[in-house]
Amino acid sequence: MAKKMNAFYAQSGGVTAVINASACGVIETARRHKDKIGKVYAGRNGIIGALTEELIDTTKETDAAIAALRSTPSGAFGSCRFKLKSLEANKREYTRLIEVFKAHNIGYFFYNGGGDSADTCFKISQLSEQMGYPIQAIHVPKTVDNDLPITDCCPGFGSVAKYIAVSTLEASYDVRSMAKTSTKVFVLEVMGRHAGWIAAAGGLVEDHGIPVVILFPEIEFDQKKFLARVNKLVKEHGYCTVVVSEGCHYPDGTFLAEQGTRDAFGHAQLGGAAPVVANMIKDALGHKFHWAVADYLQRAARHIASKTDVKQAYELGKKAVELAIAGHNSVMPTVDRISDVPYKYKIGMADLKDVANVEKFMPRDFITRDGFGITPKCKRYLTPLIQGEDYPKYQDGLPVYVTLKNVAVAKKLPTFKL
Amino acid sequence: MAKKMNAFYAQSGGVTAVINASACGVIETARRHKDKIGKVYAGRNGIIGALTEELIDTTKETDAAIAALRSTPSGAFGSCRFKLKSLEANKREYTRLIEVFKAHNIGYFFYNGGGDSADTCFKISQLSEQMGYPIQAIHVPKTVDNDLPITDCCPGFGSVAKYIAVSTLEASYDVRSMAKTSTKVFVLEVMGRHAGWIAAAGGLVEDHGIPVVILFPEIEFDQKKFLARVNKLVKEHGYCTVVVSEGCHYPDGTFLAEQGTRDAFGHAQLGGAAPVVANMIKDALGHKFHWAVADYLQRAARHIASKTDVKQAYELGKKAVELAIAGHNSVMPTVDRISDVPYKYKIGMADLKDVANVEKFMPRDFITRDGFGITPKCKRYLTPLIQGEDYPKYQDGLPVYVTLKNVAVAKKLPTFKL
Numbered sequence: 001m002a003k004k005m006n007a008f009y010a011q012s013g014g015v016t017a018v019i020n021a022s023a024c025g026v027i028e029t030a031r032r033h034k035d036k037i038g039k040v041y042a043g044r045n046g047i048i049g050a051l052t053e054e055l056i057d058t059t060k061e062t063d064a065a066i067a068a069l070r071s072t073p074s075g076a077f078g079s080c081r082f083k084l085k086s087l088e089a090n091k092r093e094y095t096r097l098i099e100v101f102k103a104h105n106i107g108y109f110f111y112n113g114g115g116d117s118a119d120t121c122f123k124i125s126q127l128s129e130q131m132g133y134p135i136q137a138i139h140v141p142k143t144v145d146n147d148l149p150i151t152d153c154c155p156g157f158g159s160v161a162k163y164i165a166v167s168t169l170e171a172s173y174d175v176r177s178m179a180k181t182s183t184k185v186f187v188l189e190v191m192g193r194h195a196g197w198i199a200a201a202g203g204l205v206e207d208h209g210i211p212v213v214i215l216f217p218e219i220e221f222d223q224k225k226f227l228a229r230v231n232k233l234v235k236e237h238g239y240c241t242v243v244v245s246e247g248c249h250y251p252d253g254t255f256l257a258e259q260g261t262r263d264a265f266g267h268a269q270l271g272g273a274a275p276v277v278a279n280m281i282k283d284a285l286g287h288k289f290h291w292a293v294a295d296y297l298q299r300a301a302r303h304i305a306s307k308t309d310v311k312q313a314y315e316l317g318k319k320a321v322e323l324a325i326a327g328h329n330s331v332m333p334t335v336d337r338i339s340d341v342p343y344k345y346k347i348g349m350a351d352l353k354d355v356a357n358v359e360k361f362m363p364r365d366f367i368t369r370d371g372f373g374i375t376p377k378c379k380r381y382l383t384p385l386i387q388g389e390d391y392p393k394y395q396d397g398l399p400v401y402v403t404l405k406n407v408a409v410a411k412k413l414p415t416f417k418l
Numbered sequence: 419m420a421k422k423m424n425a426f427y428a429q430s431g432g433v434t435a436v437i438n439a440s441a442c443g444v445i446e447t448a449r450r451h452k453d454k455i456g457k458v459y460a461g462r463n464g465i466i467g468a469l470t471e472e473l474i475d476t477t478k479e480t481d482a483a484i485a486a487l488r489s490t491p492s493g494a495f496g497s498c499r500f501k502l503k504s505l506e507a508n509k510r511e512y513t514r515l516i517e518v519f520k521a522h523n524i525g526y527f528f529y530n531g532g533g534d535s536a537d538t539c540f541k542i543s544q545l546s547e548q549m550g551y552p553i554q555a556i557h558v559p560k561t562v563d564n565d566l567p568i569t570d571c572c573p574g575f576g577s578v579a580k581y582i583a584v585s586t587l588e589a590s591y592d593v594r595s596m597a598k599t600s601t602k603v604f605v606l607e608v609m610g611r612h613a614g615w616i617a618a619a620g621g622l623v624e625d626h627g628i629p630v631v632i633l634f635p636e637i638e639f640d641q642k643k644f645l646a647r648v649n650k651l652v653k654e655h656g657y658c659t660v661v662v663s664e665g666c667h668y669p670d671g672t673f674l675a676e677q678g679t680r681d682a683f684g685h686a687q688l689g690g691a692a693p694v695v696a697n698m699i700k701d702a703l704g705h706k707f708h709w710a711v712a713d714y715l716q717r718a719a720r721h722i723a724s725k726t727d728v729k730q731a732y733e734l735g736k737k738a739v740e741l742a743i744a745g746h747n748s749v750m751p752t753v754d755r756i757s758d759v760p761y762k763y764k765i766g767m768a769d770l771k772d773v774a775n776v777e778k779f780m781p782r783d784f785i786t787r788d789g790f791g792i793t794p795k796c797k798r799y800l801t802p803l804i805q806g807e808d809y810p811k812y813q814d815g816l817p818v819y820v821t822l823k824n825v826a827v828a829k830k831l832p833t834f835k836l
Contacts, residue, residue: 015592015595015596045599046599073591073592074588074594078595079595079596081596081599081600166816166817169816169819170491170492170715170718170720170819173490173491173492173819174492174718175714176496177429177433177492177494177496177497178433178493178497178499179496180462180463180497180498181463181464181498181499181500182497204816208819275690290713290714292711292713292715293709293711294715295589295709295710296710297715299592300585300588300589300592301585302588303584303588303722304721383814383815385815386816387814387815389809389812391807391809394806396801396804397580397622397803398584398622398804399587399588401626403627
């Protein structure tokens with residue numbers, strides 16, 4: 001590309017406590033390379049912003065506002081749950097994307113998301129070859145589920161893991177205090193539809209003397225074994241904590257709690273496994289229970305973000321721009337772990353074709369033989385990821401989070417119906 | 419009392435992020451007055467420890483361990499849900515208490531709890547007059563529900579309020595990001611059986627531009643009005659957040675969600691109002707939702723405790739000992755607010771007879787006319803209480819919380835059956 005091209009950046013899928021730190025990394029790095037990259041346009045609500053030509057001009061934001069993204073949770077430009085069909089199935093959308101890219105001189109496409117979004121980014125990366133439009137598509141990894149392949153971990157996960165570990169520790173101290181005459185079992189439901197990485201983080205409290213049972217999506221739920229385990233722990237310790245993944249399911253694939261609704265990708269909307277498990281315990285063992293469902297609180301909890309996670313989110317955003325400048329297409333920057341203790345890693349690179357639509361589950365040797373806990377190997381993996389605190393500033397008792405101006409770029413094209 | 423007497427300290431009812439800060443205040447202050455007060459014995463699991471003669475010798479704990487209580491959530495000595503009957507109804511328990519107090523030379527009784535516990539403490543304070551045993555009973559206020567009368571606020575509340583305000587802000591940023599193609603309504607269920615103080619804290623995010631609907635236990639639930647309000651906010655903002663108190667109920671007194679079980683005090687065990695509200699919105703308005711139930715996470719969240727709250731919890735524990743030394747009986751130290759801005763208060767004192775069994779609800783002028791929000795007056799009340807952060811130390815990514823040795827005092831009496 002001889003002419004200096006603009007960049008498109010968008011956020012996709014469930015947002016996290018640190019996805020804006022990646023946005024910060026992308027935009028700050030692009031601003032430092034104004035000789036190579038023109039403006040960064042952000043998609044309003046992810047890829048939808050590209051299709052509808054709703055672009056946000058990030059050059060209208062001050063350096064201070066962009067810097068503040070580093071400590072602001074959520075998706076500053078809006079996210080979306082929207083999966084592009086294949087080129088064969090819906091050529092109209094790809095043609096439109098190229099029109100928008102052309103109209104706004106966009107040559108770089110940075111997509112910040114998880115597995116489904118990596119697929120979208122991969123499809124965009126093929127536009128060059130398949131439709132003759134020169135674009136470099138770089139995927140910036142982001143998912144609290146930690147289920148992207150190749151990269152050692154995914155930005156967003158370390159902070160959720162820290163939140164779940166801290167919350168499990170605190171709530172377990174609480175139930176321990178109450179157990180003599182009141183609550184004996186505390187059940188915490190956490191995210192993780194197919195992969196148990198988030199639930200695993202609850203297991204980190206075991207080294208603090210907390211009796212904990214983890215229910216992973218990777219392990220088929222066995223009610224009898226589970227109740228026996230809870231019963232044993234309550235007899236031994238007087239109480240126990242259960243961390244149940246929303247994706248926990250019976251051998252026939254039925255989730256412990258389905259809400260009966262599906263999202264735009266056709267996934268079942270889950271929630272409510274905790275009360276199911278709690279009532280199961282009450283009915284079988286008679287123990288008084290309390291249960292919590294962390295839901296958005298866990299992935300939005302920037303106030304207790306992992307410093308390691310924030311740093312990596314930024315670095316991967318930065319690296320994405322550097323890879324684009326170096327001429328790469330269809331790649332994703334990765335975290336490549338070098339050692340656990342001391343924790344060392346470098347930022348590497350993966351081909352998007354190897355990333356899209358591949359889910360990384362908990363390895364079996366990260367889960368104890370009985371299926372209810374995590375192994376020392378898993379603890380060695382998790383511990384560095386929750387290291388360090390990265391507190392936001394506070395004013396009047398509340399964190400200072402930025403809301404950007406999000407100034408629209410003037411449209412040049414006719415309206416496009418989604 | 420000519421002879422130097424020992425003190426009994428116990429924790430009662432639901433524990434909080436800062437009840438141990440009060441314990442720290444009691445024990446450190448008693449240690450500074452060894453000329454006046456002998457040992458501090460803690461009840462293992464509240465008043466039950468006094469009845470069963472399960473006393474913990476706090477002199478076996480180092481100064482460092484006691485100091486660490488200040489930043490440790492939960493009840494370090496165990497709490498209980500156990501209400502003494504009246505002297506007439508169960509003289510046997512009072513006779514036993516006096517035997518235990520006599521056997522261990524206990525002349526001071528510090529009880530750290532909420533409304534039900536204030537009643538227990540009041541009954542103990544009458545032992546002197548009614549049964550001729552000289553004891554000074556001082557109540558140390560503690561309740562996340564913030565529903566004790568006379569005192570301006572209750573230790574434990576400020577930290578829950580901060581947690582709820584921060585979490586509501588963070589989750590609202592999240593749903594705002596997702597609203598275009600996915601979640602439009604986020605529902606957070608918070609504690610508060612009869613009083614809406616905790617729910618009110620969610621209203622503090624309104625000044626950050628968040629459209630929020632609060633459902634208070636003080637306001638009878640009107641489904642039609644509620645849905646109209648949610649509908650209006652989603653139309654205007656694209657999304658909204660609902661903070662629902664567990665005590666929210668219909669005009670006939672039925673809670674939005676009862677679990678059908680009751681605690682030791684005969685209170686219905688609540689939980690599950692959030693999914694009820696979320697599904698109500700889905701059915702009537704069709705909006706995709708997410709819901710969370712904070713449960714123990716909110717009251718145990720020492721990691722995001724309010725500095726003001728921690729300070730007051732300590733000061734009230736300290737003052738309780740000072741009141742005892744000054745010869746008081748049947749009293750409770752209080753927070754007396756002097757001004758909102760700048761926030762000033764002094765530590766005062768209330769008679770227990772005016773505290774026991776009185777619940778302080780949200781004043782009507784703290785709630786907006788439509789019943790779904792908080793007024794500027796309420797914001798002025800709440801804002802100082804969530805001021806300041808008081809972070810615990812961290813090691814390996816998790817907070818460093820203390821677990822005491824809790825060495826038992828040798829028993830001198832026959833076993834007592836509860």
